[in-house]
Amino acid sequence: MDRRGFLKKGLLAGVGITAGLLAENLPALASRIDDVKLPLPYVKLDPQEIADKAYSEYFKHECCDGVFRSILDALKEKVGGPYLGIPSLMFWYGGGGVAGWGTICGTLNGAAAIFNLTCKDFKPMIDVLVDWYQKEELPTYQPKVCGKVDIPHFPKSISHSPLCHVSVQRWCKVASVALKRPILYNSKERSERCARLTASVAAKTVELLNAYHFGGFKPTSVKGTQKTKMECFICHEAAMKEVE
């Protein structure tokens, strides 16, 4: 296929992206520009390979980017097409529960975005991942080469929550007991924990994606939990008052 033929075929495959590369051409082209349709095609990925990438990515642009980019970049490489128009760094902001605000764990935010991109029915996927995240002893990932600090029997904790600050503080408490010294938020141990968590969640996300697209995905009924969470003010007013 010559260059001209390639461009023509390229245009047919993705007119929406190509047509708009020049801002000054837009007014005339506006009616021809289609949005990138979701879900995008998915190919089977290797959970271990993605986990390794996510772990090292964490030390560059934190947790949310670690999960999002490690999966996105693999899909850019293996599928290409519409994935290439998505900036790999667009989830950097999710680190530390969104720019350090301690809300949703960045790993879950990044994973949820990937589900939204690749699964028509993305909500049950998010439910299963969040449910797993808050019930499992994490992190389980063991790096080949350690990024920050190598501890034998690296401490694990159950978060009981999808929130960064709850998840982090629970781990710090468990780690302080296990290591017999105070492990604080600004420690290299906590950073290492979040890097391993990023890898653990990235691997689980890929497992779920593989199951969803190639068979074996089972939705979890978490409706009760969600309703309780949304109505928390009714159940634990004292806790809310304390936060004020």
Add this chain to the structure above:
Amino acid sequence: MDRRGFLKKGLLAGVGITAGLLAENLPALASRIDDVKLPLPYVKLDPQEIADKAYSEYFKHECCDGVFRSILDALKEKVGGPYLGIPSLMFWYGGGGVAGWGTICGTLNGAAAIFNLTCKDFKPMIDVLVDWYQKEELPTYQPKVCGKVDIPHFPKSISHSPLCHVSVQRWCKVASVALKRPILYNSKERSERCARLTASVAAKTVELLNAYHFGGFKPTSVKGTQKTKMECFICHEAAMKEVE
């Protein structure tokens, strides 16, 4: 400019996107594919226009999509180029604090993603927006045509938190007092509130973007607040125990 000239110029402007439109061409092209570099160019937008769009978008794909898409689509129209490769629907998942989990308010998640796309220094932007969100009486937006329910003197509340479930429950409580009847999560009043909140946050986000790019942006010092939030387990252990 003829079609060939347009394509050539288009290629120069966005080789990363164009080169990858065909998945089967990828192995050979891989080394030529560059990631979409951030931040992307921004042009001044009209806060009122974006708020109107965000309000009506809410009723289609919820709060997070409402803020993200209303701004993204305006930039697709006015700037084009790299914005066209980003799927407009990719933040649908953020609704109800991420698929209904009640974590970060979807409006903040969507706005934070826009800051990440368009501002080199996106963290202070997120800080100012979150700080404003949790201290302001919201929603302030008044729709021209009401989506769900029109109430004279629509109730406003201060969220004291960037979390969806806290923000929603506080508003429900204030609205129940104001309207002298129980206003619950599954009410059309609450839905109308979140639509107006989506519009209010979208407008504020655009105001901050205009100030950042064209002058007048002032970062807020919220370091104290953030530290308190991250270390919440230490300060209100009872609240955490109650949630268990």
